[in-house]
Amino acid sequence: IGNNASGTRSVKYGAARDSVLGLKVVLPGGRLVELGTRTRVASTGYPLERLFVGSEGTLGVIVEATLRYVPIPKFRCLGVANFAKLEQAGESITAVMASGCQPSMLELIDKVAIEAVNRAQNLGLPEVEAILLFEADGMVKEAVDFEIERISGICAEHGGFGIEYSYDPAEQARMSAGRKKLFPSLSKFAEALASTALADDMAVPYSHMAECARTIHEVAERHGLVMTAYGHCGAGCMHTKILMDTSRGDQWQAARQAISEIYEFVRRVGGTTSAEHGIGISKAGQFQKEKHGLLDLMRAVKAVFDPNGIMNPGKLVEAPPDWLEAGPLRYHVEDA
Ligand SMILES: Cc1cc2nc3c(=O)[nH]c(=O)nc-3n(C[C@H](O)[C@H](O)[C@H](O)COP(=O)(O)OP(=O)(O)OC[C@H]3O[C@@H](n4cnc5c(N)ncnc54)[C@H](O)[C@@H]3O)c2cc1C
The missing domain is CATH 3.30.70.2190 (Alpha-Beta Plaits)
Structure with a gap:
């Protein structure tokens, strides 16, 4: 719920947000609030429960959820x-x-x-x-x-x-x-290459899935990287992995440039920065570019719920725009 996850069957059944009817949330000051309803329909003011789905822990702590079930198909x-x-x-x-x-x-x-x-x-x-x-x-x-x-x-x-x-x-x-x-296989693709989850999650209108995969391959090749493109294409969800030599500083620079070019394509065709994994730190720069006209409103929402900025600080709107400079990498880079 915290990152509005979805998956292979989201094309028919939707993402977490589509299943959440109501939430109990503890706000940073300790106040317990009940959001949403137990009903299938509601037209009762701002749907705050929807705001909390995908808020990545930046507004409050979800302690209970009321979910809509669907029968398991025969x-x-x-x-x-x-x-x-x-x-x-x-x-x-x-x-x-x-x-x-x-x-x-x-x-x-x-x-x-x-x-x-x-x-x-x-x-x-x-x-x-x-x-x-x-x-x-x-x-x-x-x-x-x-x-x-x-x-x-x-x-x-x-x-x-x-x-x-x-x-x-x-x-x-x-x-x-x-x-x-697929995941364990990508890690074994070549001795010198590690499978990294950098620009690993985006969404485009499904009519652009093939073009998106083609663009990912072309950009990767131009930057001396190997990239795979796969995903829940009926929902427009595209996943990638960058296979690279993580000990080489130039590969990290190439990855940063490749990610930037891929996300320019994603925005150009009306796509969005994350389909289901959320923004965190690594996609913050691209998210901030995509939503640049709305960041003031998002900061204002954050300030209402979390005036002291104690909830998952340094993420989403507050995250540094360059993930490569944001903190130490968990890989050893020889010529960094
Ligand atoms: C191999 C792999 C495959 C994956 N495949 C998919 C996939 O197919 N579909 C998909 O959607 N995702 C996928 N993911 C990413 C996945 O969405 C997240 O890893 C997962 O949803 C996080 O769930 P978690 O319970 O581990 O939450 P965490 O990682 O603990 O938290 C996720 C976010 O929610 C916030 N949060 C946690 N608890 C609360 C709470 N109580 N109240 C408010 N906020 C909270 C956190 O701050 C964080 O921002 C994959 C990840 C991996 C590693």
Whole structure:
């Protein structure tokens, strides 16, 4: 709740904010307040509970939450499609989202991620520019069948191949193994490269997902870095990892420049700095650029709830704009 987390199924079920009906919060002075309601609808003044979701501990301490539940679907069908070109996957994402289908998952895996899991796990995934994982779920099997066939058909219309889908958990585990084993695989991509979570989380309108991944690859290459681009593409959520030699000072400078260029692209297409991980320190500079016209209002909100500035100080609006200078790195840098 503190950072409005979401995940692979946010394309259908939303982020934490969509599930929070009410909160109990202790304000910095010790006052306990109850925010929100237990009802599905409310039009009762400012929805302060929504303000606290994603506030990253900067306003008060959440001590209780009332959540909206949804029933667990009886049927889940997972599918996969391979694309020679990133743009074909991008067109499929847009077409699926515009089709009226409600996928419960739509995940993009890029060529760097594919290479990483093939190297580390020997999975034998096709060496293509993009793989889409898609899922439909529901209480009625015929409805799930209809959606999964429609999504598969859309992928095929846009050049997808090797398309398959299954209700069988063992088959689903096989199809999603690449995505599940991605993080440890990235760490083993190359002996000298560490997988760093720097510009690791952003969101763009889903119609720009392929362009965003392409931009990330181009920027990384120009700066002598390796970057992967993957994410919950139906929700427009893009994750990256920068694979770099963390002992080299020039790689950190390159990473800083690459991140800056990637976020310029994100803002240009109407995207936002963080999809689900929050701002903290490392994304503060980009967040402050994106919200530059609103920082005075955000500071004023912070001052109302936390006049003495004791709640998670030095984050969000208060964070230093340059993460590289913000504090000691947890890596040893030889020529820093
Ligand atoms: C490998 C990995 C994968 C991840 N994948 C995802 C993903 O798929 N989706 C996603 O959304 N995120 C993902 N994350 C990031 C994830 O969102 C956060 O790590 C997680 O949500 C933080 O939860 P936590 O309980 O550890 O909270 P913390 O890290 O303790 O806190 C998160 C924020 O909430 C604030 N906070 C904590 N407790 C309170 C409280 N009681 N009241 C008010 N504020 C509070 C903190 O100050 C902080 O700003 C991933 C992280 C990792 C390391």
